[in-house]
Every structure is written in structure tokens, then in C-alpha cells.
Amino acid sequence: MSVEDVRDAYARYADWIDRFDWLNRLATGRYRRRQFAGVTGRVLDVACGTGTNFRYLPATVDLVGIDISEAMLARARDELDRLDRDETLEQMDAQALEFDDDSFDAVISALSTCTFPDPVAALREMERVCAPDGRILLVEHGKSDVSLVARYQQWRADAHYERAGCRVTQEPLELVRRAGLSVDDVDTAQFGRITTITASPE
Numbered sequence: 465m466s467v468e469d470v471r472d473a474y475a476r477y478a479d480w481i482d483r484f485d486w487l488n489r490l491a492t493g494r495y496r497r498r499q500f501a502g503v504t505g506r507v508l509d510v511a512c513g514t515g516t517n518f519r520y521l522p523a524t525v526d527l528v529g530i531d532i533s534e535a536m537l538a539r540a541r542d543e544l545d546r547l548d549r550d551e552t553l554e555q556m557d558a559q560a561l562e563f564d565d566d567s568f569d570a571v572i573s574a575l576s577t578c579t580f581p582d583p584v585a586a587l588r589e590m591e592r593v594c595a596p597d598g599r600i601l602l603v604e605h606g607k608s609d610v611s612l613v614a615r616y617q618q619w620r621a622d623a624h625y626e627r628a629g630c631r632v633t634q635e636p637l638e639l640v641r642r643a644g645l646s647v648d649d650v651d652t653a654q655f656g657r658i659t660t661i662t663a664s665p666e
Contacts, residue, residue, distance in 0.1 A: 470579055470580075503521060507527050507568060513531060514536055514543060527552070528553075531555065541553060561589045566598075570599050571591075571601070572600075574603040577602070591665045599664060600664070601663075604661065608657045
């Protein structure tokens with residue numbers, strides 16, 4: 465899918481995603497909290513979607529959220545209102561971030577690399593805007609390390625991508641390594657379907 469295709473897909477699904485955000489939090493909230501709760505300073509949330517990550521971030525951070533979909537950002541603004549937070553949201557392509565180099569103390573993203581037309585380019589942009597002593601913190605999903613689950617994912621992969629623009633069989637750690645980031649810590653859960661990655665700019 466092109467960037468425009470992804471934007472259009474998430475415009476269609478924004479209401480549905482927002483309605484079932486509670487299920488997303490149930491499935492991934494513990495990993496988001498563990499990965500993001502310690503960030504400080506100026507923080508960029510790439511592909512912030514409906515704002516699912518926001519509740520797991522300290523109130524003291526200076527948060528900027530970006531997403532390609534204005535429909536998703538509208539729900540993210542509602543989430544900020546519910547949390548009584550005044551933060552910055554911008555419509556932007558993750559593969560061409562409109563920020564200067566070294567602009568953020570931390571860059572976070574969750575369940576996003578599966579949707580980028582060029583995930584390696586997006587990860588390199590995350591690295592570019594992250595300060596040299598900063599961290600890039602990811603919670604991603606991908607191909608299970610349990611063969612039966614992986615076979616099911618493979619069976620559903622093409623149809624799921626055509627409908628939602630999401631690659632269920634991606635390999636998040638391989639993408640991070642291809643992007644040239646320095647991997648500091650990796651953990652997996654849910655039969656390898658969830659991968660949390662802490663990386664640093666090279």
C-alpha cells in the first residue's frame with residue numbers, strides 16, 4: 465500500500481479502532497506501560513493512532529504525537545481531553561518526519577511498523593530525530609515463534625494486509641537491525657507475537 469492507501473484505510477477504520485481500544489489495551493497495555501512509563505523530556509509518539517499510548521506516559525513529558533490519518537488524530541485529541549493533557553498532535557508521514565535532527569529525548573511507537581509502506585525508512589527517521597543519548601522504544605507485533613500460530617498468520621496475511629494495511633507476519637527485530645539502529649534490549653511475549661525493543665541511535 466502507498467501512504468495514501470494507508471491514510472484512507474485508517475480513515476475508514478478510525479471509529480472501529482477507537483471503539484475497541486479497550487481490547488487493544490487489554491492485549492498490549494502491560495507491554496506499553498513497561499516500555500514507555502520511564503520516558504522523560506520531549507517525546508515523539510510515531511503513528512500515535514487514537515492515542516492508546518498516552519495514558520502510559522508520565523504527565524511530565526512534553527509529548528508530540530504524529531499520524532498519517534487525520535481521522536485517527538481526531539480520536540487522539542479526544543483521548544488527550546479525557547486525560548486532561550495539553551499536548552501537540554500533527555498529521556505527518558512517519559517516513560518523512562518534519563522535525564530537525566536530534567529533536568527528541570525519546571521516540572516511541574506501538575504496533576506501527578507493520579503499516580508503514582517502508583518501515584526501514586520510518587525507523588531511520590525515528591533515529592534521525594532522536595537525540596544521540598536518547599532512546600527509541602517500540603512495542604510491535606509480528607510472526608509467532610510457534611509454528612501452528614505462524615501458519616495461521618501466514619494463511620491470513622494477504623487478506624489482512626489488503627483490508628487493513630497491516631503485515632501480521634513481519635519480523636520487527638529484523639526491521640530494526642536493517643534500519644541500522646543499535647539494539648539495547650529485546651523481549652517477546654504471547655508466543656513471540658509481541659516484541660518490545662529498546663534501541664539507540666547509532
